[in-house]
Amino acid sequence: MSSRRSAIPSDSLLQLRQRLDRLPPKSPERANQIAATAQLYGISVTTVYRALHLVLKPRTAHRSDHGQPRILPPSELEHYCELIAALKLRTTNKSGRHLSTGRAIQLLEEHGVETVQGLIKSPKGLLRKQTVNRWLSRWRLDQPRLLREPPAVRFQAENSNDCWQFDMSPSDLKHIERPDWVDPARGEPTLMLFSVVDDRSGVAYQEYRCVYGEDAESALRFLFNAMAPKTRSDFPFQGRPKLLYL
Secondary structure (H helix, E strand, O other): OOOOOOOOOHHHHHHHHHHHHOOOOOOHHHHHHHHHHHHHHOOOHHHHHHHHHHHOOOOOOOOOOOOOOOOOOHHHHHHHHHHHHHHHHHOOOOOOOOOOHHHHHHHHHHOOEEEOOEEEOOOOOOOOHHHHHHHHHHOOOOHHHHOOOOOOOOOOOOOOOOEEEEEEEEOOOOOOOOOOOOOHHHOOOEEEEEEEEEOOOOOEEEEEEEEOOOOHHHHHHHHHHHHOOOOOOOOOOOOOOOEEEO
Protein backbone atom coordinates (compact mmCIF):
# COMPACT_ATOMS: atom_id res chain seq x y z
CA MET A 1 0.00 0.00 0.00
CA SER A 2 1.34 3.46 -0.89
CA SER A 3 2.28 5.71 2.03
CA ARG A 4 1.79 8.91 0.06
CA ARG A 5 -0.84 11.31 1.30
CA SER A 6 -3.53 12.81 -0.89
CA ALA A 7 -3.46 16.26 0.73
CA ILE A 8 -0.71 18.63 1.80
CA PRO A 9 -0.73 19.62 5.50
CA SER A 10 -0.93 23.34 6.20
CA ASP A 11 2.46 23.45 7.94
CA SER A 12 4.10 21.81 4.92
CA LEU A 13 2.51 24.40 2.64
CA LEU A 14 3.78 27.21 4.85
CA GLN A 15 7.30 25.77 4.87
CA LEU A 16 7.17 25.42 1.09
CA ARG A 17 6.01 29.02 0.80
CA GLN A 18 8.90 30.20 2.97
CA ARG A 19 11.42 28.31 0.84
CA LEU A 20 9.96 29.75 -2.34
CA ASP A 21 10.05 33.29 -0.94
CA ARG A 22 13.80 32.96 -0.34
CA LEU A 23 14.39 32.08 -3.99
CA PRO A 24 14.55 34.57 -6.89
CA PRO A 25 11.30 34.83 -8.93
CA LYS A 26 12.82 33.10 -12.00
CA SER A 27 14.96 30.55 -10.20
CA PRO A 28 14.70 26.96 -11.60
CA GLU A 29 14.85 25.75 -8.00
CA ARG A 30 11.29 26.99 -7.46
CA ALA A 31 9.98 24.46 -9.99
CA ASN A 32 12.13 21.76 -8.39
CA GLN A 33 10.65 22.49 -4.95
CA ILE A 34 7.11 22.32 -6.35
CA ALA A 35 7.84 19.06 -8.20
CA ALA A 36 9.43 17.48 -5.11
CA THR A 37 6.40 18.36 -2.97
CA ALA A 38 4.04 16.95 -5.62
CA GLN A 39 5.99 13.70 -5.75
CA LEU A 40 6.14 13.45 -1.96
CA TYR A 41 2.37 13.65 -1.55
CA GLY A 42 1.43 11.84 -4.76
CA ILE A 43 -0.35 14.76 -6.37
CA SER A 44 0.13 16.83 -9.50
CA VAL A 45 2.16 20.00 -9.75
CA THR A 46 -1.05 21.89 -10.58
CA THR A 47 -2.59 20.71 -7.32
CA VAL A 48 0.40 22.06 -5.38
CA TYR A 49 0.10 25.46 -7.07
CA ARG A 50 -3.64 25.49 -6.34
CA ALA A 51 -3.06 24.61 -2.69
CA LEU A 52 -0.49 27.40 -2.36
CA HIS A 53 -2.94 29.86 -3.88
CA LEU A 54 -5.76 28.87 -1.53
CA VAL A 55 -3.73 28.86 1.66
CA LEU A 56 -2.21 32.24 0.85
CA LYS A 57 -5.38 33.85 -0.46
CA PRO A 58 -5.83 37.12 1.45
CA ARG A 59 -8.89 37.41 3.62
CA THR A 60 -10.82 40.60 4.14
CA ALA A 61 -10.19 41.95 7.61
CA HIS A 62 -13.10 43.58 9.41
CA ARG A 63 -13.31 45.50 12.61
CA SER A 64 -15.25 43.93 15.44
CA ASP A 65 -17.94 46.59 14.96
CA HIS A 66 -18.17 46.09 11.18
CA GLY A 67 -21.66 46.87 9.91
CA GLN A 68 -22.58 48.83 13.03
CA PRO A 69 -22.73 52.63 13.46
CA ARG A 70 -19.83 54.00 15.49
CA ILE A 71 -21.03 57.50 16.36
CA LEU A 72 -24.06 56.27 18.31
CA PRO A 73 -25.71 53.05 19.45
CA PRO A 74 -27.76 51.60 16.55
CA SER A 75 -31.12 52.25 18.24
CA GLU A 76 -30.36 55.95 18.81
CA LEU A 77 -29.02 56.56 15.32
CA GLU A 78 -31.99 54.73 13.81
CA HIS A 79 -34.36 56.98 15.76
CA TYR A 80 -32.62 60.09 14.42
CA CYS A 81 -32.75 58.63 10.90
CA GLU A 82 -36.48 57.96 11.26
CA LEU A 83 -37.06 61.60 12.25
CA ILE A 84 -34.97 62.87 9.33
CA ALA A 85 -36.79 60.54 6.92
CA ALA A 86 -40.12 61.80 8.28
CA LEU A 87 -39.05 65.44 7.75
CA LYS A 88 -38.03 64.71 4.17
CA LEU A 89 -41.22 62.79 3.48
CA ARG A 90 -43.44 65.47 5.06
CA THR A 91 -41.88 68.22 2.94
CA THR A 92 -42.13 66.34 -0.37
CA ASN A 93 -44.17 68.33 -2.91
CA LYS A 94 -45.96 67.22 -6.06
CA SER A 95 -42.78 67.66 -8.09
CA GLY A 96 -40.92 65.23 -5.83
CA ARG A 97 -38.73 67.92 -4.25
CA HIS A 98 -38.14 67.67 -0.53
CA LEU A 99 -35.94 68.86 2.31
CA SER A 100 -32.29 67.89 1.91
CA THR A 101 -30.57 65.66 4.43
CA GLY A 102 -28.26 68.48 5.49
CA ARG A 103 -31.16 70.87 6.08
CA ALA A 104 -33.09 68.21 7.99
CA ILE A 105 -30.08 67.66 10.26
CA GLN A 106 -29.84 71.42 10.81
CA LEU A 107 -33.51 71.64 11.81
CA LEU A 108 -33.08 68.69 14.15
CA GLU A 109 -30.09 70.38 15.79
CA GLU A 110 -31.46 73.93 16.04
CA HIS A 111 -35.18 73.44 16.61
CA GLY A 112 -35.79 69.75 17.23
CA VAL A 113 -38.82 67.66 16.32
CA GLU A 114 -41.88 67.30 18.52
CA THR A 115 -42.79 63.63 19.00
CA VAL A 116 -44.98 61.57 21.30
CA GLN A 117 -41.98 61.22 23.61
CA GLY A 118 -41.49 65.00 23.62
CA LEU A 119 -39.12 67.39 21.86
CA ILE A 120 -36.09 65.60 20.41
CA LYS A 121 -33.01 67.59 19.42
CA SER A 122 -29.72 66.30 18.10
CA PRO A 123 -26.43 67.59 19.56
CA LYS A 124 -24.70 69.90 17.08
CA GLY A 125 -22.00 68.25 15.01
CA LEU A 126 -23.04 64.72 15.96
CA LEU A 127 -24.77 63.79 12.71
CA ARG A 128 -23.04 64.08 9.35
CA LYS A 129 -24.86 64.13 6.03
CA GLN A 130 -22.81 61.30 4.52
CA THR A 131 -23.31 59.08 7.56
CA VAL A 132 -27.05 59.73 7.73
CA ASN A 133 -27.52 59.12 4.00
CA ARG A 134 -25.64 55.82 4.23
CA TRP A 135 -27.77 54.55 7.11
CA LEU A 136 -30.99 55.86 5.60
CA SER A 137 -30.25 53.67 2.60
CA ARG A 138 -29.18 50.68 4.68
CA TRP A 139 -32.30 50.85 6.87
CA ARG A 140 -34.52 51.43 3.80
CA LEU A 141 -35.60 54.87 4.99
CA ASP A 142 -34.49 56.73 1.85
CA GLN A 143 -37.00 58.53 -0.36
CA PRO A 144 -37.17 56.01 -3.25
CA ARG A 145 -38.12 53.19 -0.88
CA LEU A 146 -40.52 55.26 1.24
CA LEU A 147 -42.37 56.50 -1.85
CA ARG A 148 -42.40 53.15 -3.63
CA GLU A 149 -45.87 51.67 -4.05
CA PRO A 150 -46.31 48.35 -2.25
CA PRO A 151 -46.66 45.34 -4.54
CA ALA A 152 -50.23 44.49 -5.42
CA VAL A 153 -51.37 41.23 -3.91
CA ARG A 154 -54.50 39.80 -5.48
CA PHE A 155 -56.97 38.29 -3.06
CA GLN A 156 -58.59 35.01 -4.06
CA ALA A 157 -60.83 32.85 -1.94
CA GLU A 158 -59.67 29.30 -1.31
CA ASN A 159 -63.08 27.68 -1.76
CA SER A 160 -66.36 28.46 -3.49
CA ASN A 161 -68.84 30.43 -1.35
CA ASP A 162 -65.97 31.81 0.74
CA CYS A 163 -66.45 35.23 -0.84
CA TRP A 164 -69.00 36.79 -3.19
CA GLN A 165 -68.42 40.11 -4.93
CA PHE A 166 -71.69 42.06 -4.98
CA ASP A 167 -72.40 44.96 -7.33
CA MET A 168 -75.32 47.14 -8.43
CA SER A 169 -74.92 49.30 -11.52
CA PRO A 170 -77.33 51.13 -13.87
CA SER A 171 -78.00 49.29 -17.12
CA ASP A 172 -77.09 51.28 -20.22
CA LEU A 173 -77.72 48.44 -22.68
CA LYS A 174 -81.21 47.19 -21.89
CA HIS A 175 -84.57 48.96 -21.64
CA ILE A 176 -87.99 47.61 -20.64
CA GLU A 177 -91.55 48.83 -20.92
CA ARG A 178 -92.84 51.10 -18.19
CA PRO A 179 -93.96 48.90 -15.24
CA ASP A 180 -97.50 49.34 -13.89
CA TRP A 181 -96.30 49.99 -10.36
CA VAL A 182 -94.33 53.11 -11.28
CA ASP A 183 -95.33 56.12 -9.16
CA PRO A 184 -95.28 59.26 -11.37
CA ALA A 185 -94.77 61.39 -8.29
CA ARG A 186 -91.42 59.71 -7.65
CA GLY A 187 -90.18 60.03 -11.21
CA GLU A 188 -88.81 57.37 -13.50
CA PRO A 189 -87.18 54.30 -11.90
CA THR A 190 -83.72 53.11 -12.92
CA LEU A 191 -83.07 49.75 -14.51
CA MET A 192 -80.27 48.28 -12.42
CA LEU A 193 -78.15 45.21 -12.98
CA PHE A 194 -77.66 43.30 -9.72
CA SER A 195 -74.85 40.76 -9.76
CA VAL A 196 -72.81 38.55 -7.47
CA VAL A 197 -69.66 36.70 -8.56
CA ASP A 198 -68.12 33.82 -6.65
CA ASP A 199 -64.51 34.87 -6.11
CA ARG A 200 -63.10 31.35 -6.40
CA SER A 201 -64.93 29.92 -9.41
CA GLY A 202 -65.87 33.13 -11.20
CA VAL A 203 -69.49 31.95 -11.59
CA ALA A 204 -71.92 34.89 -11.67
CA TYR A 205 -75.61 35.32 -10.88
CA GLN A 206 -77.39 38.42 -12.23
CA GLU A 207 -80.84 39.99 -12.24
CA TYR A 208 -82.30 43.15 -13.78
CA ARG A 209 -84.49 45.18 -11.43
CA CYS A 210 -86.26 48.53 -11.67
CA VAL A 211 -85.53 50.53 -8.55
CA TYR A 212 -85.61 54.08 -7.23
CA GLY A 213 -81.94 54.60 -6.39
CA GLU A 214 -79.97 51.92 -4.59
CA ASP A 215 -82.93 50.24 -2.92
CA ALA A 216 -81.93 48.13 0.10
CA GLU A 217 -85.09 46.01 -0.11
CA SER A 218 -84.42 45.12 -3.75
CA ALA A 219 -80.83 44.25 -2.89
CA LEU A 220 -81.97 41.91 -0.11
CA ARG A 221 -84.50 40.23 -2.41
CA PHE A 222 -81.79 39.73 -5.03
CA LEU A 223 -79.40 38.22 -2.48
CA PHE A 224 -82.16 35.89 -1.29
CA ASN A 225 -82.66 34.67 -4.87
CA ALA A 226 -78.90 34.28 -5.33
CA MET A 227 -78.58 32.12 -2.21
CA ALA A 228 -81.69 30.02 -2.89
CA PRO A 229 -81.47 26.69 -4.80
CA LYS A 230 -81.92 27.14 -8.55
CA THR A 231 -84.35 25.29 -10.78
CA ARG A 232 -81.61 24.49 -13.29
CA SER A 233 -79.56 21.47 -12.29
CA ASP A 234 -76.60 22.67 -14.36
CA PHE A 235 -76.39 25.96 -12.45
CA PRO A 236 -75.35 25.15 -8.87
CA PHE A 237 -74.98 28.78 -7.70
CA GLN A 238 -76.53 28.77 -4.23
CA GLY A 239 -75.75 28.82 -0.53
CA ARG A 240 -74.60 31.48 1.91
CA PRO A 241 -71.14 33.01 1.41
CA LYS A 242 -68.81 33.50 4.34
CA LEU A 243 -68.00 37.00 3.10
CA LEU A 244 -69.86 39.49 0.93
CA TYR A 245 -67.55 42.03 -0.72
CA LEU A 246 -69.36 45.22 -1.74
